[in-house]
Amino acid sequence: MEFRRIEESIFKALMILSLVFVIGSLLFVVGVILWRGLPVLSFDMITKTGEGGYLLGKGGGILNAIVGSLYLAAGGTILAFFLSIAIAFYLQKEYSGGTRLSGLTRLSLDILWGTPSIVYGAFGYIVLIYFHIRASLLGGIIVLALLEIPIMTRAMEEVLKMVPGDLKETAYSLGATRFETTLKVVGKQALPGLLTGVLMAFGRGIGDAASILFTAGYTDRIPGTLFDATASLPIAIFSQLSTPLPQVQQKAYASAVILLVIVLVISIITRLLAKKYTRFIIK
Amino acid sequence: MTETQISIQNLNVTYNGNHALKNISVEIPKKQITAIIGPSGCGKSTMLKCMNRLIDMTDNVTFSGKIIIDNEDVFDKKTDIINIRKKLGLLAQKPTPLPMSIYENVAFGPRIHGVKKKLVLDETVQKCLAITGLWEEVKDRLNSPASQLSIGQQQRLCLARGLAVEPEIILCDEPTSALDPVSSQHIEQQLLKLRKDYTIVIVTHNIHQAMRLADYVIHLYLGELVEHGPANDVFENPKEERTRAYINGTMFSDLKIDKEVDLKGNICPYNFVLAKQALHELSKGKVLKLVVDDPLAVTEVPRGMEADGHKVMSVKQINKTDWEVVIQKKE
Numbered sequence: 083m084e085f086r087r088i089e090e091s092i093f094k095a096l097m098i099l100s101l102v103f104v105i106g107s108l109l110f111v112v113g114v115i116l117w118r119g120l121p122v123l124s125f126d127m128i129t130k131t132g133e134g135g136y137l138l139g140k141g142g143g144i145l146n147a148i149v150g151s152l153y154l155a156a157g158g159t160i161l162a163f164f165l166s167i168a169i170a171f172y173l174q175k176e177y178s179g180g181t182r183l184s185g186l187t188r189l190s191l192d193i194l195w196g197t198p199s200i201v202y203g204a205f206g207y208i209v210l211i212y213f214h215i216r217a218s219l220l221g222g223i224i225v226l227a228l229l230e231i232p233i234m235t236r237a238m239e240e241v242l243k244m245v246p247g248d249l250k251e252t253a254y255s256l257g258a259t260r261f262e263t264t265l266k267v268v269g270k271q272a273l274p275g276l277l278t279g280v281l282m283a284f285g286r287g288i289g290d291a292a293s294i295l296f297t298a299g300y301t302d303r304i305p306g307t308l309f310d311a312t313a314s315l316p317i318a319i320f321s322q323l324s325t326p327l328p329q330v331q332q333k334a335y336a337s338a339v340i341l342l343v344i345v346l347v348i349s350i351i352t353r354l355l356a357k358k359y360t361r362f363i364i365k
Numbered sequence: 366m367t368e369t370q371i372s373i374q375n376l377n378v379t380y381n382g383n384h385a386l387k388n389i390s391v392e393i394p395k396k397q398i399t400a401i402i403g404p405s406g407c408g409k410s411t412m413l414k415c416m417n418r419l420i421d422m423t424d425n426v427t428f429s430g431k432i433i434i435d436n437e438d439v440f441d442k443k444t445d446i447i448n449i450r451k452k453l454g455l456l457a458q459k460p461t462p463l464p465m466s467i468y469e470n471v472a473f474g475p476r477i478h479g480v481k482k483k484l485v486l487d488e489t490v491q492k493c494l495a496i497t498g499l500w501e502e503v504k505d506r507l508n509s510p511a512s513q514l515s516i517g518q519q520q521r522l523c524l525a526r527g528l529a530v531e532p533e534i535i536l537c538d539e540p541t542s543a544l545d546p547v548s549s550q551h552i553e554q555q556l557l558k559l560r561k562d563y564t565i566v567i568v569t570h571n572i573h574q575a576m577r578l579a580d581y582v583i584h585l586y587l588g589e590l591v592e593h594g595p596a597n598d599v600f601e602n603p604k605e606e607r608t609r610a611y612i613n614g615t616m617f618s619d620l621k622i623d624k625e626v627d628l629k630g631n632i633c634p635y636n637f638v639l640a641k642q643a644l645h646e647l648s649k650g651k652v653l654k655l656v657v658d659d660p661l662a663v664t665e666v667p668r669g670m671e672a673d674g675h676k677v678m679s680v681k682q683i684n685k686t687d688w689e690v691v692i693q694k695k696e
Binding site: 176246247248249250251252253254255256257258259262266267270271361362363364365 | 417419422447448450451453454455457459461462463464465466473474477478510511512523526527530
């Protein structure tokens with residue numbers, strides 16, 4: 083009896099320790115970035131694009147990178163969404179019937195999930211060269227979509243799997259087709275979870291530097307068309323930190339603050355949306 | 366005899382090599398309540414699932430035979446399943462509201478079948494909710510989530526939702542087993558009201574419910590059709606011993622026992638004498654339960670009691686050696 087109680091308290095202590103570790107790391111990262119970034123963050127930084135020689139300490143801001151990152155991540159996420167939702171629905175038993183093909187699809191997604199993003203970047207670069215296209219917004223969006231698809235699909239699939247079979251049977255018994263059931267019942271029930279999947283993928287997309295390093299390029303201008311090169315926050319942070327000038331290096335921290343805020347705002351919006359739809363969910 | 370609504374011919378179902386329904390042939394009468402009774406796992410729900418082809422959702426299942434509804438074979442590949450399902454409303458064991466508002470739940474069926482006009486939908490929703498007695502309770506919160514209703518209300522909502530599709534037949538799969546007594550009674554009353562317009566097939570393992578509701582009874586046991594016929598005939602005078610045993614077994618398990626006597630270890634005829642003595646002490650119409658372990662007593666005690674004019678209500682084996690005999694003293 084005594085042993086079981088000790089066992090219980092050991093595991094409780096371990097749980098608290100890991101919790102402290104996780105929250106502590108987050109607070110530490112955010113703290114360092116805010117501490118070093120906030121003093122440098124200025125209105126100019128978020129409203130002006132880089133003037134020539136920004137990285138050499140000249141004036142201007144990183145509006146080009148902010149807008150570029152939003153374009154890239156939003157574009158990539160939207161593209162990935164349409165593909166992922168189709169794959170995730172297909173992986174459901176009623177569509178794929180649990181065949182070998184669905185197993186293979188899952189395996190491929192898991193491998194893609196584990197693939198380092200620089201590999202996506204290099205792959206995208208080769209494809210761009212092959213088609214004689216320059217690094218552009220479109221190239222970046224496509225590579226980011228590829229990077230996001232495995233994350234989004236697997237998250238969505240897990241959520242769809244949780245939808246009770248009773249709900250589907252009910253819809254079928256009312257004479258709904260498979261498509262109507264999927265869209266109007268399963269989709270509705272899974273909506274908050276699907277949104278979370280999208281959010282996860284967006285977070286990964288907006289923060290990734292390696293995959294767009296070769297494919298999106300870098301420029302001081304805000305891209306006007308899909309075929310223009312574009313700047314992005316992760317690469318802006320990387321380039322600013324790589325300069326030998328301390329005043330430019332400090333701006334990297336300010337850029338990181340902006341990136342953090344964007345991710346935070348998108349999370350909050352998604353959570354609010356999800357909450358709105360959770361109301362109707364059958365538990 | 367009335368018209369036939371559903372004609373089942375040589376129905377065989379196998380799950381994972383397990384023969385769940387064995388060559389069932391039975392006709393279900395129109396605009397009556399048909400109860401399918403039998404213990405758990407005897408294939409009652411499977412039979413319902415065959416009728417609306419929800420059996421398709423199950424893995425590793427094979428079926429053969431015919432189910433004819435309005436001259437259409439449900440199992441025929443050419444038959445439009447959507448059309449069949451539209452004809453057969455389903456009331457499941459556990460209330461299953463859809464993840465939407467109360468209004469949208471009822472409007473779901475008509476909407477997918479092409480009703481677009483708001484006015485028509487409003488009217489259907491009100492009508493169906495009124496039939497199930499839910500309208501007054503929910504008319505002010507039609508747009509709140511269906512999951513907020515009480516479980517009994519949810520089941521009535523499900524019934525209303527089924528009715529909105531305008532089915533001819535309502536299939537009920539133990540529709541009250543998850544509900545409290547008051548809600549169960551509510552559902553039963555509604556089913557009785559609906560009988561004049563719909564053919565109702567109800568699966569139940571509650572024999573009392575079957576007695577209260579059914580016009581026609583089908584008794585399944587381990588996938589076999591044991592007996593079927595008009596409710597009065599089956600309940601009053603079952604032809605099959607198994608049906609009699611099932612009806613008695615379930616009916617008297619919750620009967621009020623006035624006296625209990627343990628006769629284990631006594632041999633015949635002493636146990637019979639002791640049983641008579643015990644019965645003698647009771648007043649008329651009271652119920653005596655005996656527990657015996659002598660194999661001879663299992664047949665001889667009930668026989669002797671019946672010869673004396675008392676009523677033997679059930680004889681049931683309760684474990685490897687012991688039997689339970691329930692006797693009611695003659696009036």
